Structures are given as structure tokens and as C-alpha cells.
């Protein structure tokens with residue numbers, strides 16, 4: 001199949017391009033500067049030229065705290081931009097994958113969220129991601145909406161890198177213990193997405209690492225696996241006072257009969273750290 005990836009320069013986008021190529025698909029990827037999702041006519045022209053069978057939309061405004069102060073700008077990308085991508089895909093007969101987030105939920109369920117659970121985003125970012133789901137579904141019947149969570153991947157600015165940097169600089173970190181989710185390795189997610197596009201199970205799919213932990217537990221596991229000495233102090237969300245509210249519990253699971261299951265978050269972390277070391281040695 002011919003696969004077109006938008007946001008191909010991002011953390012997930014890069015892995016999706018590689019995973020789709022590894023699976024034998026003919027892949028073209030466009031980064032932000034090559035294709036701006038908010039430019040409907042540029043998106044339409046590019047898709048007419050490339051004639052993809054599937055579009056995987058990894059382009060997004062991902063600054064969760066920044067979106068609180070700039071919701072309209074975030075909505076332009078995550079909502080309208082995603083609608084442009086989905087509509088242009090439909091116009092050339094392509095299906096579309098939209099990557100959504102656990103932040104479309106309010107975190108009050110107290111158990112893993114499944115696809116049919118009620119959405120109720122707490123933050124501006126969550127609202128714009130939900131708007132993107134709606135815009136995608138409205139513009140293209142052949143849509144896959146993939147909700148994932150707490151991503152970390154090679155080359156991205158992510159929680160694992162932040163923890164390792166803080167450990168090296170300070171030997172001590174303060175991490176929230178009252179937010180629980182499913183930290184997901186982008187390489188595992190990318191392979192899950194590539195399996196998904198090979199089928200026709202359109203609609204919403206929850207696809208995150210198996211298991212769940214708090215950011216505090218995640219930090220402890222990072223230092224244990226990386227064999228780094230660092231004191232991990234626990235904090236509450238209120239203590240840190242971040243601009244965007246976040247769900248207290250947003251683990252994801254799937255109620256689909258043929259759900260694509262990803263490895264456990266600890267295995268994703270181990271694979272990430274191994275890949276990270278291999279890339280550093282190669283330099």
C-alpha cells in the first residue's frame with residue numbers, strides 16, 4: 001500500500017515512517033515545513049499528487065500546557081488541520097489514521113478507559129484532540145482514531161529524557177504520584193498502527209502499552225532500568241501547579257474483539273533504553 005505520513009518529523013511520525021517501510025509499504029513522509037496541515041489547499045494538492053491509499057496523521061500541536069493560553073491556535077492544528085487531512089484523504093479514496101489521546105477523558109472512572117466511555121476533556125489540549133477526532137470522523141468514513149498515551153520515543157523530548165537529564169544535573173527529582181497512565185513506546189505504537197491500517201476495522205481504537213503506573217513509579221523504573229542513582233521524591237499535582245489540568249487516572253484498554261495489544265510499559269521502556277544506547281554507540 002502507499003502510505004503518506006503527516007507530521008513525519010515528530011517523535012511518533014518518525015517511527016511510523018520506519019515501521020511502515022519495514023512492513024513493506026511504499027511510504028512518503030512530510031514534516032511540518034513540507035506540509036502544513038492547516039493549509040487545506042496545500043494538503044489537498046499534495047494528496048492528489050501522491051495518491052496514497054492510507055494517510056497516517058501524526059501532525060499535532062502537542063504542547064499541553066501551552067494550549068491553555070493558546071487554545072484557538074492549538075484547535076487550528078488539532079481540529080481544523082486534522083479535518084483538512086481527513087477530507088483530502090477521502091477525496092483521493094484514502095483511509096485516514098488520527099492519533100488521539102487519553103487526555104480526552106477526565107480521569108474520574110478509576111478503571112481503564114475503553115473506546116465507548118464518555119469523553120470529558122479537562123484541558124484545552126484535550127478539547128482540541130477531541131475536536132480532531134470529530135473532524136476526522138466527519139470528513140472521512142474510512143477513519144481509524146487511535147487513542148494512545150504518555151508517549152516516549154527516540155529523538156523526542158519526552159519524560160524519560162527529562163528524568164535522565166534531571167538525574168545527571170541534580171541527582172534528585174520531584175515527580176507526581178497522583179496521575180496514573182500507560183507510558184507507551186512510540187516504536188511499539190507505530191507497529192500497532194501499521195497492523196491496524198492493514199485491516200478495515202474503522203472507528204476508535206485504544207492502543208497504549210499494557211499496564212499502568214504513576215509518573216512517580218515510571219521515574220523509579222527509569223532509574224532502575226537505566227542503572228542511574230537518583231532520589232525520586234513524590235509530589236501531588238497541586239504542588240506542581242502546572243497550567244493544564246490532567247486526568248488523575250487515564251489508563252487505556254480496548255474492548256474490541258481483535259484489539260491490537262502492545263507490550264507492557266516496562267518492556268517498552270527497556271526497548272527504548274536499549275535502542276537509545278545502540279544509537280549513542282553508533283555515533
Ligand SMILES: NC(=O)c1ccc[n+]([C@@H]2O[C@H](COP(=O)([O-])OP(=O)(O)OC[C@H]3O[C@@H](n4cnc5c(N)ncnc54)[C@H](OP(=O)(O)O)[C@@H]3O)[C@@H](O)[C@H]2O)c1
Nearest residue numbers: 007009010011012032036037059060062099101148150151
Ligand atoms: N506525546 C504524547 O505523550 C502523546 C500522548 C497521546 C497522544 N499523542 C498524540 O500523538 C501524536 C504524535 O505526537 P508526538 O508525541 O509525536 O508529538 P511531536 O513530536 O510534537 O510531533 C508532532 C509533529 O507535528 C508537527 N506539526 C505541528 N503543527 C503542524 C502543522 N500545522 N502541520 C503539520 N505538522 C505540524 C510538529 O512539527 P513542529 O515541531 O515543527 O511544530 C511535530 O513534528 C499527536 O497527535 C499527539 O497529540 C501524543
